[in-house]
Amino acid sequence: MNSKISPAFALLLPLFLIACGGGGGSGAPAPLAPSITAQPANQTVVIGLPATFTVTASGTAPLAYQWQKGGAPISGATASSYTTPATATTDDGSTFLVVVSNGSGSTSSGSAKLTVVAGTTMPRGTDVTTYKNDQGRSGQNLTESTLNLTNVAPTSFGLLRTLPVDGRVDAQPLYLSQLSVAGGSFNTVFVATEHNSVYAFDSDSGAVLWHVSLLGTGETPSDDRGCSQVTPEIGVTSTPVIDRTAGAHGTLYVVAMSIDAQSNYHQRLHALDITTGAELLNGPVEITASFPVTGTATSTFDPRSYEERAALLLLNGTIYTSWTSHCDIAPYGGWIITYAQSTLARNGALNVAAHSSAGPAIWMAGGGPAADAGGNIYLLTANGAFETTMDANGFPSGQDFGNSFLKISNAGAGLKVLDYFTMFNEVAESNGDQDLGSGGGMLLPDLMDSSSTVRHLMVGAGKDGNIYVVDRDSMSKFNAGANKNYQTLGGALTGGIWSTPAYFNGTVYYGSVSGTLKAFAIASAKLGATPQSQSTAQFTYPGTAPSVSANGTANGIVWAHENSGTAVLHAYDAANLAHEIYNSNQAAGNRDQFGAGNKYITPMIADGKVFVGTPNSVVVFGLLH
Numbered sequence: 001m002n003s004k005i006s007p008a009f010a011l012l013l014p015l016f017l018i019a020c021g022g023g024g025g026s027g028a029p030a031p032l033a034p035s036i037t038a039q040p041a042n043q044t045v046v047i048g049l050p051a052t053f054t055v056t057a058s059g060t061a062p063l064a065y066q067w068q069k070g071g072a073p074i075s076g077a078t079a080s081s082y083t084t085p086a087t088a089t090t091d092d093g094s095t096f097l098v099v100v101s102n103g104s105g106s107t108s109s110g111s112a113k114l115t116v117v118a119g120t121t122m123p124r125g126t127d128v129t130t131y132k133n134d135q136g137r138s139g140q141n142l143t144e145s146t147l148n149l150t151n152v153a154p155t156s157f158g159l160l161r162t163l164p165v166d167g168r169v170d171a172q173p174l175y176l177s178q179l180s181v182a183g184g185s186f187n188t189v190f191v192a193t194e195h196n197s198v199y200a201f202d203s204d205s206g207a208v209l210w211h212v213s214l215l216g217t218g219e220t221p222s223d224d225r226g227c228s229q230v231t232p233e234i235g236v237t238s239t240p241v242i243d244r245t246a247g248a249h250g251t252l253y254v255v256a257m258s259i260d261a262q263s264n265y266h267q268r269l270h271a272l273d274i275t276t277g278a279e280l281l282n283g284p285v286e287i288t289a290s291f292p293v294t295g296t297a298t299s300t301f302d303p304r305s306y307e308e309r310a311a312l313l314l315l316n317g318t319i320y321t322s323w324t325s326h327c328d329i330a331p332y333g334g335w336i337i338t339y340a341q342s343t344l345a346r347n348g349a350l351n352v353a354a355h356s357s358a359g360p361a362i363w364m365a366g367g368g369p370a371a372d373a374g375g376n377i378y379l380l381t382a383n384g385a386f387e388t389t390m391d392a393n394g395f396p397s398g399q400d401f402g403n404s405f406l407k408i409s410n411a412g413a414g415l416k417v418l419d420y421f422t423m424f425n426e427v428a429e430s431n432g433d434q435d436l437g438s439g440g441g442m443l444l445p446d447l448m449d450s451s452s453t454v455r456h457l458m459v460g461a462g463k464d465g466n467i468y469v470v471d472r473d474s475m476s477k478f479n480a481g482a483n484k485n486y487q488t489l490g491g492a493l494t495g496g497i498w499s500t501p502a503y504f505n506g507t508v509y510y511g512s513v514s515g516t517l518k519a520f521a522i523a524s525a526k527l528g529a530t531p532q533s534q535s536t537a538q539f540t541y542p543g544t545a546p547s548v549s550a551n552g553t554a555n556g557i558v559w560a561h562e563n564s565g566t567a568v569l570h571a572y573d574a575a576n577l578a579h580e581i582y583n584s585n586q587a588a589g590n591r592d593q594f595g596a597g598n599k600y601i602t603p604m605i606a607d608g609k610v611f612v613g614t615p616n617s618v619v620v621f622g623l624l625h
Contacts, residue, residue, distance in 0.1 A: 032060045051184075052084075127177060130174070148551070158621060163206055169191060169192070169617070173604050175606040176244060181210075190252060198240075230309075234257045236256050255321055268285060268287065269283065306323040321335075334361050360381035360383060375410065385398065402430050403422060438462045461492075495514040512539075513542060549605040563599050
C-alpha cells in the first residue's frame with residue numbers, strides 16, 4: 001500500500017518539525033566552505049589524445065565544480081574531473097583550473113598545465129616494477145632527470161602529499177609511468193598493505209585510481225601468529241612484482257596471507273590487472289608444495305607456519321616465492337616455490353631445510369632473491385641446520401643450508417642448489433641466532449680485478465657485522481678451518497645488518513643497526529677495507545636500506561629512511577655521505593615530518609618523486625614549486 005501526505009499537512013510539517021526540534025538545534029555543525037585537498041596535476045599527451053584533470057576537495061556537500069581553460073569557464077565541465085576533447089597543437093601550454101563552491105563559499109584550485117607533444121607514443125618516464133629496481137637488487141635508478149644535488153634542499157624539496165591506506169605498508173611501493181587508466185594517462189604508484197589491500201594512486205594528484213581487497217568471503221588478514229615481527233596482522237608483507245607486458249594491460253603479481261571463518265590459514269598468489277585491480281588467470285591460487293626428504297617421505301608446506309617476507313622475483317616467465325617462519329617458531333623449513341607467470345600453475349619447489357624442523361628460513365629483511373643474466377637465482381638463508389659432513393660433491397650431507405649464500409638453477413630437472421658458500425663457524429653462529437640472512441644480498445656488476453680477470457660477484461651481510469663477497473662462478477662452499485670466499489671485511493658493520501645494500505658508480509652502501517650509513521668504494525674488484533665516507537646520522541633498528549637516484553653517473557643521491565619515533569627521510573651526496581643535502585626534519589614548522597617510523601622501508605624514487613611507506617600510508621616527496 002502506498003502512503004501519501006495531504007497537501008495541507010505538508011505545508012504545516014516544517015512548522016511542526018521546528019516546534020519539536022526537528023529543524024535542527026544549536027548543536028548542528030556549522031557548514032564548511034570548500035577547500036582543495038589534492039590539486040590538479042600537469043598533464044602531457046600526444047597530439048590527438050585527450051587529457052584528464054582531477055581535483056579532490058572537501059567541505060559541506062553538495063559541492064559544485066566549474067572547470068576553466070585559460071581563465072574562461074568550460075561549458076559542461078562541472079564534475080570533479082574534466083577530460084578534454086582530442087588535443088591539437090594549439091592546446092600546448094594551456095592551463096586549467098577548477099572553481100569549487102557550495103552554500104558557504106568558493107575556492108579555486110591551482111593551475112595545471114597541458115603539454116601536447118608530437119608522435120604516436122607518449123614519452124614514458126621511469127618504471128619501478130620490482131624490489132630495488134632490478135633483478136640484481138642494486139637499488140639504483142639511473143634515469144632520474146628531475147632531482148639533483150642542487151634542488152634537493154629544504155627550500156625547494158619536501159613533502160607533497162600523503163596517500164592514506166588501510167594498513168601497514170611493509171612492501172616497497174612500485175611505479176609505472178604514463179599508465180592508461182579509465183581514459184586518462186597517470187603516473188601510477190602501487191601500494192600493498194598488511195590489511196590485504198592493493199591500491200593504485202595517481203602519484204601527481206593523490207587520487208585513488210583503484211583499490212581492491214585480496215580477502216576471500218568471510219576472511220580476515222592473518223593474526224601475527226604469536227610473533228611480534230609483523231603485527232598486529234599479516235596480509236601482504238613482501239614486495240609484489242609487475243610485468244607491464246603481461247595480459248591485456250599488464251599484470252601485478254602479489255602474495256597475501258589470510259584466515260577464514262573456520263580458522264584455516266591461506267597463502268595465495270594473485271595476478272591483478274594493473275589498470276583495474278581485477279583478478280586474472282582464474283586466480284588467486286593457493287600456495288602448496290611438497291618436497292622429497294628420504295625414501296618416500298616428504299616435507300609439506302603448511303601455510304600457517306610461514307609468511308613471505310622476501311620480495312617476489314619474476315624471471316623468464318616464472319614467479320619465485322620464498323618463505324620465512326614466524327620468529328623462529330618451529331616447525332619450519334626454507335621453501336622456494338615457483339609458479340608459471342602465464343597460468344599461475346605451480347612449476348617447482350625446493351626446501352633448503354628439508355631435513356630440519358627449525359630452518360633455515362629465508363628472511364633477507366624484505367630483499368628479494370636476485371638473478372643473473374644466465375637465469376641463476378641467488379639468495380641468503382638464515383640461521384638453521386647445516387651438516388658439516390660433506391657428500392661427494394662438497395654439499396652438506398642432509399642438504400640443509402643454514403647461514404649460506406645459495407646459487408640456484410631452475411633449468412632441466414627443476415630447482416636445484418648449484419653452488420653455495422657457508423662460513424666456517426656456521427654452527428656456532430646458528431646456535432647464537434647470528435643469522436646471515438637477516439640481511440639481503442646484492443649482485444655487483446661485472447668487475448675487472450688486478451689481473452684483468454672479469455669477476456662476477458655477490459655481496460651480503462648479516463648479524464655478525466661482516467661483509468662477505470663471493471665469486472658467483474666459484475662460491476667456495478664450506479671449509480671447516482677458515483673461509484675461502486672471495487673477500488671478507490671482518491667487523492665492517494658494527495651492530496649487524498637487518499637491511500639490504502645498494503650500489504652506484506663503483507660503490508656499495510650499507511646501513512647497519514645503531515651505525516652510520518657507509519660507502520665502500522670498489523677498486524680492482526675488491527671492496528675497500530674501510531668506508532670511503534659515512535653519514536653523521538646513526539640509524540636505529542633495523543638500520544637503513546638505502547636506494548640511489550642519478551642521471552646516469554651524474555647527480556647521484558643516496559636516500560635513506562630512519563625508523564625513529566618520528567620517521568626521517570635523509571638524502572646524501574652519493575660521492576660523500578658526510579654531505580647531507582636534505583632531511584625531513586630540516587624545514588620550519590615540521591613541514592615535512594610524516595609520522596612514526598616503520599621497519600624494512602626502502603625509499604622508491606621515480607620521475608622526480610620519492611615514495612616512503614609508513615604504518616598507514618605512503619608519503620610522496622618532490623619539488624615544491
